[in-house]
Structure formats: structure tokens, C-alpha cells
Amino acid sequence: MAFPTVREIMSAPQAHGACEVRGWVKTHRQSKKVSFVELSDGTTVRGLQLVIDPALSSYAACVAQVVTGAAIIARGEVIDSPAKGQRFEMKVTELHVVGEADPETYPLQKKEHTHEFLREILHFRPRSATFGAVFRVRSAAGFAVHRFFQERGFYYVHTPIISTSDCEGAGEMFHVTTLDLANVPKVNGQPDYSQDFFKEMAGLTVSGQLEAETFATALSKVYTFGPTFRAENSNTTRHLSEFWMIEPEVAFADLESNMALGEEFIKYLIRYLLDNCPEEMEFLHRTNAAEGQTLEGLRALVDSKFEALDYTDAIKILESSGEHFEFPVRWGIDLQSEHERFLTDKHIKGPVYVVNYPKEIKAFYMRVNPDGKTVRAMDMLVPRLGEIIGGSQREERYEVLLERIRELGLPEQNYWWYLDLRKFGTVPHAGFGLGFERFLMYVTGTSNIRDVTPFPRHPGFAKF
Numbered sequence: 001m002a003f004p005t006v007r008e009i010m011s012a013p014q015a016h017g018a019c020e021v022r023g024w025v026k027t028h029r030q031s032k033k034v035s036f037v038e039l040s041d042g043t044t045v046r047g048l049q050l051v052i053d054p055a056l057s058s059y060a061a062c063v064a065q066v067v068t069g070a071a072i073i074a075r076g077e078v079i080d081s082p083a084k085g086q087r088f089e090m091k092v093t094e095l096h097v098v099g100e101a102d103p104e105t106y107p108l109q110k111k112e113h114t115h116e117f118l119r120e121i122l123h124f125r126p127r128s129a130t131f132g133a134v135f136r137v138r139s140a141a142g143f144a145v146h147r148f149f150q151e152r153g154f155y156y157v158h159t160p161i162i163s164t165s166d167c168e169g170a171g172e173m174f175h176v177t178t179l180d181l182a183n184v185p186k187v188n189g190q191p192d193y194s195q196d197f198f199k200e201m202a203g204l205t206v207s208g209q210l211e212a213e214t215f216a217t218a219l220s221k222v223y224t225f226g227p228t229f230r231a232e233n234s235n236t237t238r239h240l241s242e243f244w245m246i247e248p249e250v251a252f253a254d255l256e257s258n259m260a261l262g263e264e265f266i267k268y269l270i271r272y273l274l275d276n277c278p279e280e281m282e283f284l285h286r287t288n289a290a291e292g293q294t295l296e297g298l299r300a301l302v303d304s305k306f307e308a309l310d311y312t313d314a315i316k317i318l319e320s321s322g323e324h325f326e327f328p329v330r331w332g333i334d335l336q337s338e339h340e341r342f343l344t345d346k347h348i349k350g351p352v353y354v355v356n357y358p359k360e361i362k363a364f365y366m367r368v369n370p371d372g373k374t375v376r377a378m379d380m381l382v383p384r385l386g387e388i389i390g391g392s393q394r395e396e397r398y399e400v401l402l403e404r405i406r407e408l409g410l411p412e413q414n415y416w417w418y419l420d421l422r423k424f425g426t427v428p429h430a431g432f433g434l435g436f437e438r439f440l441m442y443v444t445g446t447s448n449i450r451d452v453t454p455f456p457r458h459p460g461f462a463k464f
């Protein structure tokens with residue numbers, strides 16, 4: 001006997017015929033003549049309807065246990081459904097309860113739950129229709145990331161999760177230590193890391209970029225795709241303490257080719273999901289998507305050309321917009337969410353790259369422009385969300401890079417190997433980071449980043 005998934009059954013051109021299905025009860029409607037069970041195995045938005053004759057002996061033996069949340073196995077025949085709104089149903093000949101669920105205490109009841117409530121039951125959340133769909137899309141997107149780069153001759157590099165260099169230089173690394181926190185050894189009032197596990201201060205990586213650069217200047221085109229961590233006290237709908245990032249890095253490349261790669265990448269991912277997860281995408285846009293977000297909008301985006309704005313021009317647009325912003329606009333400020341949203345939602349009405357930011361608000365590794373004031377940075381902003389990609393052409397000139405490290409007071413000794421790349425065979429090179437969860441929010445229309453993350457971590461929360 002074959003065991004097809006509900007997805008296989010529902011997407012087949014013809015009724016599957018005799019088989020066995022396994023899954024969890026979503027609903028159970030009983031009547032004297034016929035009973036209906038909706039069975040979900042998490043592979044598709046809509047469950048399979050099981051049609052059961054109450055006189056069936058295996059059903060009669062377990063009817064009281066066929067409740068929402070219970071795990072069951074059903075055997076029977078999948079036939080064309082006479083009912084409206086579904087193509088197939090199963091006429092059940094045998095039913096078994098594998099795992100019971102107490103209907104009084106099972107937290108995931110049939111009724112609609114709020115996303116806030118579902119965040120308190122992360123262990124059951126994937127069983128809901130919305131989150132099942134979100135996480136199937138997440139799985140497909142992860143695959144598409146690899147496909148995009150592998151098709152284009154990029155090599156996948158596993159950069160370390162434990163690192164001693166703070167790539168973004170923002171002091172937001174989580175520390176990794178085995179020192180006894182109740183009795184930390186000290187020198188000159190500071191922790192003595194020479195007695196620690198790695199004999200120096202180590203932390204969880206904030207980005208794989210610096211390590212990826214070593215590989216780009218060896219294998220030419222590489223990418224990383226892994227978890228990154230930031231001890232940043234941002235309790236917003238767009239920030240996580242642990243998130244996944246995709247970071248391509250290309251040798252012999254400049255800002256323009258980097259922007260083109262980012263645009264091609266985003267469009268590829270969206271197209272892949274529209275083509276390969278049509279049911280999930282349609283369902284999420286119908287039931288879950290934030291205002292103004294539509295499937296048509298996504299399709300149009302794939303065919304559009306992304307605009308680019310110089311930071312200096314973006315500031316002028318904001319200054320003359322007539323809008324009242326909470327954070328006043330002037331040249332030199334970091335763009336706040338309200339500014340980004342004005343540019344994407346109102347001014348451009350679509351995604352936009354902002355390029356050439358002031359060097360004071362960007363990381364040390366970005367290439368300094370001839371004006372000495374700005375750097376070859378590029379942020380991709382999208383409607384509703386703001387930044388989803390941050391990238392740059394890197395500073396490949398040894399002297400300039402060293403000066404930047406000193407200017408910013410970064411611990412020079414930590415970057416000796418990064419500086420070495422500029423001493424031996426240096427080349428212009430560029431890369432970017434796409435926040436995987438930010439992208440998923442965008443493409444599924446989800447309002448809170450915690451709702452595209454299986455087990456979100458944010459300030460004050462690391463449960464499950």
C-alpha cells in the first residue's frame with residue numbers, strides 16, 4: 001500500500017484510488033448518516049476530507065478519540081468529490097487513532113487564533129494553516145537561494161558561527177565564554193580572556209562577510225547562507241536577535257554589478273516562489289497579507305526595473321517632501337524607517353536602492369568615494385519594510401582601509417588577516433547581505449518578523 005501525502009493526493013490530475021493517509025485531525029463533524037473528518041499532514045493548505053460511515057467498526061471503536069489534534073491513520077479510496085470546493089475526498093474503510101489529544105486542553109482549537117497567541121505556543125504553531133504555509137514557503141525559498149547561486153557558478157562557504165571579529169563594528173556581538181560568571185578572573189578591572197576557552201574574547205558572528213571575502217579572493221564568486229546574531233536591543237517588528245543572512249561576495253566586481261546581482265537575486269526568488277508555491281502564496285495573500293500587498297504587485301515587481309537614488313538626492317527629496325517626520329532630515333543622518341517608507345511607499349512606489357551613504361553611518365570596510373565623505377554603500381529598500389539588503393563595494397586599498405580602522409578606533413590586531421588580503425593580490429570586490437526573514441516578510445506579506453521565524457529570538461525571549 002502506498003502512503004501519499006495530502007499534497008500529492010490533492011495536486012494529482014486524477015483521483016488517487018486506494019491508499020493510506022496519515023496526519024492530524026483538524027475538524028470532525030458527526031451525523032447519523034455520515035461523518036466528516038478534515039485531515040492535515042502539513043503538506044498543503046487544505047486538508048483531505050475523510051468521509052466515514054458511522055457504522056464502520058474501526059470508526060465506532062475510536063469515534064470519541066477522533067478530535068481536533070489527534071493523530072490518525074485512515075485507509076480507503078480517494079475518489080472525485082461530489083461536494084463543491086474540493087476535487088477529491090477519501091471514502092474511509094478503516095480508521096486508527098495513533099496519538100490522542102485532549103480536546104479540553106489542546107491549545108490549537110479550530111477557531112482562528114491571533115498571531116500573538118500563536119507565538120506563545122510555538123511548539124504547535126506550525127500545525128496551523130497560516131504557519132504551515134509560511135514555513136513551506138521558507139523551505140522553498142532556502143532551496144531557491146542555493147539554486148540561484150549554484151546556477152551562476154558561486155561556491156557555498158560555511159563561515160564560522162563563533163568569531164573573534166565584529167564585522168559591523170557596532171559592538172553587538174553576543175559573548176561566547178566558559179568563564180565562571182560568578183567569579184570572573186580579571187586584569188586591570190577587565191575580564192581576563194586569556195583564561196577563557198579560546199584564550200581571547202569570542203562571540204557569535206554578526207555577519208560572515210569578512211570570512212567570505214577571504215574566499216572571494218580565492219574562489220572568485222562565493223556566498224554564505226547561515227545564522228547570524230546581534231545583541232541589539234531592538235524590540236521591533238523587523239528585528240531579531242538571531243536571523244539568517246545570505247551574503248554573496250564577488251572578486252573583480254564593483255558597486256554597479258553588485259546592485260545588478262541583488263536585483264536579479266530578489267526577482268529570481270520571488271519568481272521561484274510564485275511558480276513553485278502558488279497555493280501557499282495565494283492563500284497567504286488572501287488571508288495574512290498586510291494592507292496594499294498583493295500577488296499582482298509581486299508579479300509586477302519581477303518585471304520592473306529597480307530604481308537607484310543617491311543618498312544625497314534622497315535627502316533632498318525628503319527635505320522638500322512637505323512631510324512631517326518624527327526624526328528631522330538633514331545630510332548625514334541615518335535613514336529612519338519613516339524616511340525609508342516615504343521613499344519606497346510614496347515617492348518611488350516600489351523597491352529602490354539608496355547608494356553612496358556618508359561614511360560616518362556605515363561600516364569600516366566600505367570603499368571611500370573620491371569625495372572623501374561618502375562610501376560605496378547600497379541598501380535595497382522595499383515598500384512597507386524598508387531595508388532588506390545592505391551591501392557595498394569593499395575598500396581594497398590597504399592604506400585607506402588601515403586609516404578607516406584607526407579612525408574608528410577598532411582593535412587593529414583583530415583585523416591583521418583582513419588587512420593582509422589588501423597586501424597580497426588585492427582586487428576590487430563587492431557583496432551584500434540579504435536578511436532572509438526580511439525577505440520572507442516581504443514575499444508573504446507578513447507584518448511581524450517573528451511570524452516568519454520558526455523559533456524567534458528577540459530581547460527578553462529565547463524560549464523553546
Ligand code: 4AD
Nearest residue numbers: 207209239240243247388389390391432433435438
Ligand atoms: O546591513 P547589514 O548589517 O549588513 C551586513 O551585515 C553586511 N556584512 C552584509 C554584506 O555586505 N555582506 O545586514 C544585512 C541585512 C539587512 O539589510 C537586513 O535585511 C538584515 O540583514 N538584518 C536583520 N534582519 C533581522 N533582524 C536584524 N536584527 C537584522 N539586522 C540586519
Ligand code: MG
Nearest residue numbers: 379387389390
Ligand atoms: Mg544595513
